[in-house]
Amino acid sequence: MTATLPRPVHRAAPRLRRDRRRWAWGLGAAALLVWSLAGAGSSGGGVVNPGGTAQLARFAAAAWDPALDAPYLGVLARSVLVTVAHAAAGTALALVVGAAGAVLVSRAAGGRRWAARGLLAVPRGLHEAVWGLLLVNVLGLDPWVAVLAIGLPAGAATAQVFAALVDEVPREAYRALLAAGAGRPAAALYGLLPPAAGGLLSYAAYRLECAVRSAVVLGMVGAGGLGYQLALSFASLRWAQVWTAVYALAALSLLAELGGRAARRRLAAPPPSPSERRDPVLTAAAAGTVVLVGWSAWYLALSPASLVSAGTAEQLAYLSAAAWPPATDGGLLRTVAGLAVDTVQVSVLAVAVALPGALLLAGPAARAERPTPARRVTGALVRGGLLLLRTVPAPVWALVALFVLRPGVLPGALALAAGTLGVLGRLAAEVTEELDPRPRAALAALGARPVGAWLYGVAPRAAGPVLAHALHRWEVAVRDTVLVGLLGAGGLGALLATELATFDWAAVTTVLAAVVVLTWAVDVVSDRARAALR
Amino acid sequence: MLRLAGVTVRYGGTAALDGVDLTVAPGERVALLGASGAGKSTLLAVANGSVAPTAGAVRVLGGSPADRRVRARVGTVHQSLELVGRLRVVHNVNAGLLADWSAARAAWSLVRPQGLPEVLAALERVGLADRAFERTERLSGGQRQRVALARLLVQRPDLVLADEPASALDPVLADRALTLLGETAAARGGALVAALHDPALVRRHCDRVVGLAGGRVVLDRPVAGVSAADLGGLYGAVP
Ligand SMILES: Nc1ncnc2c1ncn2[C@@H]1O[C@H](COP(=O)(O)OP(=O)(O)OP(=O)(O)O)[C@@H](O)[C@H]1O
Ligand SMILES: [Mg+2]
Numbered sequence: 198m199t200a201t202l203p204r205p206v207h208r209a210a211p212r213l214r215r216d217r218r219r220w221a222w223g224l225g226a227a228a229l230l231v232w233s234l235a236g237a238g239s240s241g242g243g244v245v246n247p248g249g250t251a252q253l254a255r256f257a258a259a260a261w262d263p264a265l266d267a268p269y270l271g272v273l274a275r276s277v278l279v280t281v282a283h284a285a286a287g288t289a290l291a292l293v294v295g296a297a298g299a300v301l302v303s304r305a306a307g308g309r310r311w312a313a314r315g316l317l318a319v320p321r322g323l324h325e326a327v328w329g330l331l332l333v334n335v336l337g338l339d340p341w342v343a344v345l346a347i348g349l350p351a352g353a354a355t356a357q358v359f360a361a362l363v364d365e366v367p368r369e370a371y372r373a374l375l376a377a378g379a380g381r382p383a384a385a386l387y388g389l390l391p392p393a394a395g396g397l398l399s400y401a402a403y404r405l406e407c408a409v410r411s412a413v414v415l416g417m418v419g420a421g422g423l424g425y426q427l428a429l430s431f432a433s434l435r436w437a438q439v440w441t442a443v444y445a446l447a448a449l450s451l452l453a454e455l456g457g458r459a460a461r462r463r464l465a466a467p468p469p470s471p472s473e474r475r476d477p478v479l480t481a482a483a484a485g486t487v488v489l490v491g492w493s494a495w496y497l498a499l500s501p502a503s504l505v506s507a508g509t510a511e512q513l514a515y516l517s518a519a520a521w522p523p524a525t526d527g528g529l530l531r532t533v534a535g536l537a538v539d540t541v542q543v544s545v546l547a548v549a550v551a552l553p554g555a556l557l558l559a560g561p562a563a564r565a566e567r568p569t570p571a572r573r574v575t576g577a578l579v580r581g582g583l584l585l586l587r588t589v590p591a592p593v594w595a596l597v598a599l600f601v602l603r604p605g606v607l608p609g610a611l612a613l614a615a616g617t618l619g620v621l622g623r624l625a626a627e628v629t630e631e632l633d634p635r636p637r638a639a640l641a642a643l644g645a646r647p648v649g650a651w652l653y654g655v656a657p658r659a660a661g662p663v664l665a666h667a668l669h670r671w672e673v674a675v676r677d678t679v680l681v682g683l684l685g686a687g688g689l690g691a692l693l694a695t696e697l698a699t700f701d702w703a704a705v706t707t708v709l710a711a712v713v714v715l716t717w718a719v720d721v722v723s724d725r726a727r728a729a730l731r
Numbered sequence: 732m733l734r735l736a737g738v739t740v741r742y743g744g745t746a747a748l749d750g751v752d753l754t755v756a757p758g759e760r761v762a763l764l765g766a767s768g769a770g771k772s773t774l775l776a777v778a779n780g781s782v783a784p785t786a787g788a789v790r791v792l793g794g795s796p797a798d799r800r801v802r803a804r805v806g807t808v809h810q811s812l813e814l815v816g817r818l819r820v821v822h823n824v825n826a827g828l829l830a831d832w833s834a835a836r837a838a839w840s841l842v843r844p845q846g847l848p849e850v851l852a853a854l855e856r857v858g859l860a861d862r863a864f865e866r867t868e869r870l871s872g873g874q875r876q877r878v879a880l881a882r883l884l885v886q887r888p889d890l891v892l893a894d895e896p897a898s899a900l901d902p903v904l905a906d907r908a909l910t911l912l913g914e915t916a917a918a919r920g921g922a923l924v925a926a927l928h929d930p931a932l933v934r935r936h937c938d939r940v941v942g943l944a945g946g947r948v949v950l951d952r953p954v955a956g957v958s959a960a961d962l963g964g965l966y967g968a969v970p
Pocket of ligand 1: 742745746747765766767768769770771772773774810
């Protein structure tokens with residue numbers, strides 16, 4: 198009898214192979230970050246200005262003591278209506294533009310996406326405030342200025358995101374429908390849209406919230422409403438009034454957010470209904486939205502006639518002639534190039550600061566299924582903090598940062614990081630909320646610690662979407678850098694403001710072209726990075 | 732091993748389980764039978780603590796299924812597997828060791844897989860050693876089912892719960908999967924409770940049959956005493 202010994206298996210042992218492409222992207226990101234940090238450090242001299250701490254303290258203290266006198270509240274209430282009307286009409290325009298644009302740029306539509314992408318890069322490359330300043334020169338002081346300034350860039354951004362959301366849906370169902378003989382539109386309707394619907398609606402709600410912020414920013418550059426009041430109070434150092442305006446703004450954002458969330462919940466988990474009737478709550482919400490947009494158009498006295506009047510056409514023709522060809526003298530180009538480098542560094546640092554913060558806060562900010570009272574309170578506090586961070590416009594954060602920091606890359610980066618953290622924290626929380634809870638529950642059921650269950654059950658699935666959001670915020674940060682500059686913090690924005698003030702249209706074109714090219718380049722890089730993440 | 736007393740689970744108006752009494756002793760291999768929607772998955776979820784009963788009491792291995800140390804000794808193959816597609820196979824399998832690991836070790840393992848010999852041995856037993864470092868979402872349905880099985884093997888549980896663990900496997904692999912589950916339970920003197928649909932598998936691998944209908948236990952006897960008529964009644968007559 199021969200004993201059989203277990204023989205070693207002579208097969209090439211499988212090895213862990215890293216995904217080279219993703220490592221390359223990771224290294225690239227690290228290099229970009231180091232370069233930006235070097236830029237922030239090299240502004241020379243100290244970066245801290247200790248003289249401003251007293252002012253900062255007074256500003257912070259006023260948070261607990263906002264202005265509540267009747268006349269100011271009355272003024273504020275009227276500004277709120279203007280801002281709401283701007284935001285609602287702007288969002289409506291953005292969603293229409295976005296849905297149409299998404300069809301053009303989505304991968305499902307195939308072919309012409311690079312051309313379409315290029316077309317969208319122009320409207321979305323420019324900040325709302327820049328659009329506002331340009332449109333004022335064409336339309337004069339018309340209510341359309343604010344609506345178009347919100348709707349055009351937001352529409353282009355929406356198109357991009359709608360397309361990305363549809364592209365990120367797993368393709369199996371869609372391909373199965375195509376294989377079964379369905380046409381492309383029908384297959385998309387049944388195989389791509391339903392899984393993406395939650396994300397699309399969520400983004401539409403987020404767009405409304407953004408529109409509130411855009412409307413405020415436009416107010417700061419002169420379109421009236423809440424932003425105008427905020428700028429006025431800030432300029433006259435009335436901190437108590439600033440905070441009242443900020444709280445009003447936060448309340449508005451919260452309303453937009455809660456409305457969107459409720460609608461999203463309702464769509465995701467409709468109450469059981471035996472009949473074929475539509476959900477009455479959703480129907481009412483849709484009708485309410487239509488009424489709100491109608492009211493906005495009426496309240497602002499939007500008239501299509503002013504868009505196509507002879508005066509408008511004449512002004513447009515004059516500006517086009519003055520703005521072309523763009524200025525190309527060496528001095529200007531060198532200045533623009535230098536400022537463009539600053540802009541990239543500011544935006545990279547903003548995202549680099551915001552992303553870890555967002556990841557840390559996403560857990561507490563996400564709504565738990567069965568929360569304890571303590572969990573409920575921390576959740577509400579974190580969500581409130583994030584709301585405040587993203588509600589206060591970046592230029593205000595920049596002014597606050599300038600109390601204690603010397604002008605340069607750092608204050609700009611911190612100001613943008615605040616808003617980016619506010620948005621990214623919320624988006625990351627939503628990503629984790631929308632994940633199927635069962636894999637994590639399965640790990641909890643086999644005795645994993647909460648951290649372990651999160652690392653294996655949640656993090657791998659959330660990482661891709663959160664990084665995709667972060668990359669998208671990077672694009673937004675580039676545009677916001679221009680806005681912060683426009684209101685005085687230097688950079689490309691300040692240059693643009695000077696040229697607009699002196700009606701140097703040829704130079705304006707040069708700077709705008711630089712901004713558009715920069716945003717477009719960032720967009721291409723971030724799109725490639727997102728593809729590597731899939 | 733496992734004792735349910737008067738366990739009821741309600742989802743809104745419907746009762747998924749309705750006053751279930753069930754005791755499983757060490758060494759037993761119990762087949763859970765019942766039509767779709769009868770409550771098999773719910774019963775297993777109550778046993779591993781992922782669903783808390785609306786009424787009634789649950790004791791598992793002498794403790795509460797909410798206790799992490801008890802949970803570490805209960806292994807489950809879930810009906811929908813609950814693997815993370817984006818993770819590599821090794822990581823989904825070593826997740827079975829998470830109960831023993833510190834948070835730091837769990838995190839480090841995502842970079843450099845820990846417990847690799849055990850994980851590869853478990854994958855060898857389910858015939859997937861050569862796919863260890865692939866992304867789980869690239870595997871076929873039956874292969875994924877075997878990954879979930881490997882996760883349970885590395886966990887070395889005392890009580891093995893399996894929810895249709897062979898539904899996506901060919902007959903040979905299905906037989907092998909149930910053998911592995913039975914061996915895992917037996918290795919530590921534990922018990923196996925498996926929701927199954929295939930009478931042949933039930934006869935070969937189990938010694939007791941518990942039949943559920945409409946959330947109630949309607950049949951409970953040794954496998955030898957179960958007739959074809961009993962099974963017919965179980966699947967035909969949902970109240
Ligand atoms: N999370 C849930 N929410 C609402 N109802 C549920 C939930 N889980 C199960 N149910 C209901 O409880 C009942 C029993 O479900 P269960 O999953 O236990 O059945 P099952 O016997 O495992 O069926 P199958 O063989 O199809 O897997 C079903 O009517 C189901 O609709
Ligand atoms: Mg089931």
